[in-house]
Amino acid sequence: xxxxxxxxxxxxxxxxxxxxxxxxxxxxxxxxxxxxxxxxxxxxxxxxxxxxxxxxxxxxxxxxxxxxxxxxxxxxxxxxxxxxxxxxxxxxxxxxxxxxxxxxxxxxxxxxxxxxxxxxxxxxxxxxxxxxxxxxxxxxxxxxxxxxxxxxxxxxxxxxxxxxxxxxxxxxxxxxxxxxxxxxxxxxxxxxxxxxxxxxxxxxxxxxxxxxxxxxxxxxxxxxxxxxxxxxxxxxxxxxxxxxxxxxxxxxxxxxxxxxxxxxxxxxxxxxxxxxx
Amino acid sequence: xxxxxxxxxxxxxxxxxxxxxxxxxxxxxxxxxxxxxxxxxxxxxxxxxxxxxxxxxxxxxxxxxxxxxxxxxxxxxxxxxxxxxxxxxxxxxxxxxxxxxxxxxxxxxxxxxxxxxxxxxxxxxxxxxxxxxxxxxxxxxxxxxxxxxxxxxxxxxxxxxxxxxxxxxxxxxxxxxxxxxxxxxxxxxxxxxxxxxxxxxxxxxxxxxxxxxxxxxxxxxxxxxxxxxxxxxxxxxxxxxxxxxxxxxxxxxxxxxxxxxxxxxxxxxxxxxxxxxxxxxxxxxxxxxxxxxxxxxxxxxxxxxxxxxxxxxxxx
Numbered sequence: 001x002x003x004x005x006x007x008x009x010x011x012x013x014x015x016x017x018x019x020x021x022x023x024x025x026x027x028x029x030x031x032x033x034x035x036x037x038x039x040x041x042x043x044x045x046x047x048x049x050x051x052x053x054x055x056x057x058x059x060x061x062x063x064x065x066x067x068x069x070x071x072x073x074x075x076x077x078x079x080x081x082x083x084x085x086x087x088x089x090x091x092x093x094x095x096x097x098x099x100x101x102x103x104x105x106x107x108x109x110x111x112x113x114x115x116x117x118x119x120x121x122x123x124x125x126x127x128x129x130x131x132x133x134x135x136x137x138x139x140x141x142x143x144x145x146x147x148x149x150x151x152x153x154x155x156x157x158x159x160x161x162x163x164x165x166x167x168x169x170x171x172x173x174x175x176x177x178x179x180x181x182x183x184x185x186x187x188x189x190x191x192x193x194x195x196x197x198x199x200x201x202x203x204x205x206x207x208x209x210x211x212x213x214x215x216x217x218x219x220x221x222x223x224x225x226x227x228x229x230x231x232x233x234x235x236x237x238x239x240x241x242x243x244x245x246x247x248x249x250x251x252x253x254x255x256x257x258x259x260x261x262x263x264x265x266x267x268x269x270x271x272x273x274x275x276x277x
Numbered sequence: 278x279x280x281x282x283x284x285x286x287x288x289x290x291x292x293x294x295x296x297x298x299x300x301x302x303x304x305x306x307x308x309x310x311x312x313x314x315x316x317x318x319x320x321x322x323x324x325x326x327x328x329x330x331x332x333x334x335x336x337x338x339x340x341x342x343x344x345x346x347x348x349x350x351x352x353x354x355x356x357x358x359x360x361x362x363x364x365x366x367x368x369x370x371x372x373x374x375x376x377x378x379x380x381x382x383x384x385x386x387x388x389x390x391x392x393x394x395x396x397x398x399x400x401x402x403x404x405x406x407x408x409x410x411x412x413x414x415x416x417x418x419x420x421x422x423x424x425x426x427x428x429x430x431x432x433x434x435x436x437x438x439x440x441x442x443x444x445x446x447x448x449x450x451x452x453x454x455x456x457x458x459x460x461x462x463x464x465x466x467x468x469x470x471x472x473x474x475x476x477x478x479x480x481x482x483x484x485x486x487x488x489x490x491x492x493x494x495x496x497x498x499x500x501x502x503x504x505x506x507x508x509x510x511x512x513x514x515x516x517x518x519x520x521x522x523x524x525x526x527x528x529x530x531x532x533x534x535x536x537x538x539x540x541x542x543x544x545x546x547x548x549x550x551x552x553x554x555x556x557x558x559x560x561x562x563x564x565x566x567x568x569x570x571x572x573x574x575x576x577x578x579x580x581x582x583x584x585x586x587x588x589x590x591x592x593x
Contacts, residue, residue, distance in 0.1 A: 127329075
């Protein structure tokens with residue numbers, strides 16, 4: 001799919017494509033975190049088709065928007081959308097997680113155009129995003145910085161250091177999106193380490209907060225289109241999502257944080273998602 | 278060393294506007310000059326070292342040379358994974374600076390004893406590890422790490438150490454400074470033990486032993502050439518550091534000499550036992566308690582050499 005056709009692509013078709021790619025990749029690799037990837041596929045589709053000012057021909061363009069996937073375990077659909085946008089060949093996806101291949105099981109920047117920051121240990125993305133946003137302010141640059149966090153990683157203290165930091169320095173060029181699918185590694189967020197009242201926490205720390213349905217494409221686009229919504233405040237978008245979204249038997253199921261689909265499950269999932277056009 | 282560092286950094290920042298300084302809410306009385314002169318290149322990140330290090334990486338990946346600064350273990354161990362994954366893995370141009378290396382904050386208690394930092398930092402891929410021996414080395418090391426593109430760790434002592442060198446030494450990262458030459462043994466020192474190393478060599482000289490003294494200010498990459506020469510010329514190496522006996526200078530030198538030396542040689546590490554101090558004590562007190570002062574060190578070196586020579590004689 002070329003860049004131009006992607007710009008005009010139907011967003012839901014793009015989201016569907018990267019869900020299918022991720023399912024293929026994770027099934028082939030016998031790897032994990034499909035549920036975590038499916039929950040953020042719609043967010044990625046809107047970001048890469050409509051929001052991020054990036055150039056696949058010049059991945060290191062100094063004025064590009066920065067995107068950091070802090071929940072690096074969910075990298076399969078990110079690799080897929082980068083390939084769809086032409087940062088690297090689609091064939092690379094076939095070798096995801098394989099010996100000697102560039103695409104590792106957590107977001108990896110080495111020799112992978114378009115990956116801004118390697119992640120995989122949680123709680124690292126947002127502090128780095130703060131540094132990038134502060135550098136843009138100090139250099140009077142207009143690029144924006146977007147960091148996509150999982151809900152589970154909001155357990156990490158390093159995130160709360162950064163959540164204090166960004167409003168203090170009026171980083172209104174910074175946007176955090178929390179993929180709030182309500183399920184983490186060993187249980188529901190509510191049961192493991194509750195985040196509520198989540199919106200009120202971010203607001204009380206000084207962020208401009210919006211809550212959206214993280215699968216409603218127009219709502220996502222609308223929320224991300226104006227940066228900043230409030231001058232001098234960083235933005236937090238709490239995206240309510242469903243883990244495993246798009247595959248009925250994976251939706252809202254803890255099992256699909258780690259489980260890799262077997263042949264029957266893979267066929268059933270593809271049957272629901274449809275085939276790649 | 279602390280004053281020398283800030284003076285050097287301020288001078289460098291005059292010439293290079295990429296230089297930024299981020300502190301973790303420490304440095305009262307020493308950061309103000311930099312902060313006043315370069316308000317848009319200074320940042321107090323608060324008591325939040327993990328975020329401080331992440332912010333430094335984000336800024337460094339935007340083209341800046343970023344120094345993070347705090348005391349003892351705070352900028353190092355508290356945010357170790359940020360240093361590994363974010364600084365080193367991304368080859369970010371971040372310079373981690375810790376003041377109070379070793380026992381400099383002795384009386385403040387074990388929380389403030391930075392005695393494992395060298396071992397940890399020198400194992401990180403891509404990290405240049407520097408522990409200057411006196412204020413003159415500190416001045417030159419600050420310029421050298423700023424000029425080096427990539428991650429560096431600069432371990433400083435405290436304020437007010439005496440100068441060991443005369444001005445005008447030749448300083449290069451990864452290259453030991455020969456403080457004095459000698460043919461009977463070599464004392465390899467890192468960080469603020471340099472003055473003690475010189476004092477030990479003075480004592481040994483009186484007893485007829487001429488010690489070569491090397492200031493191994495850079496632990497990673499280690500100066501293998503200087504160590505090879507020391508083995509070849511003197512046949513005996515003694516390492517001296519204000520750091521755990523595990524994994525620091527002594528460990529680094531042991532790794533090299535064990536794999537490289539063909540002829541028999543004498544080797545001994547002087548440092549701190551891998552235990553927490555169980556009493557309060559100043560740096561001077563704790564050094565004495567751990568035999569890290571000139572008199573016991575000279576005696577230990579002499580007896581090690583005598584023992585080795587007796588053994589050699591018996592074998593012959």
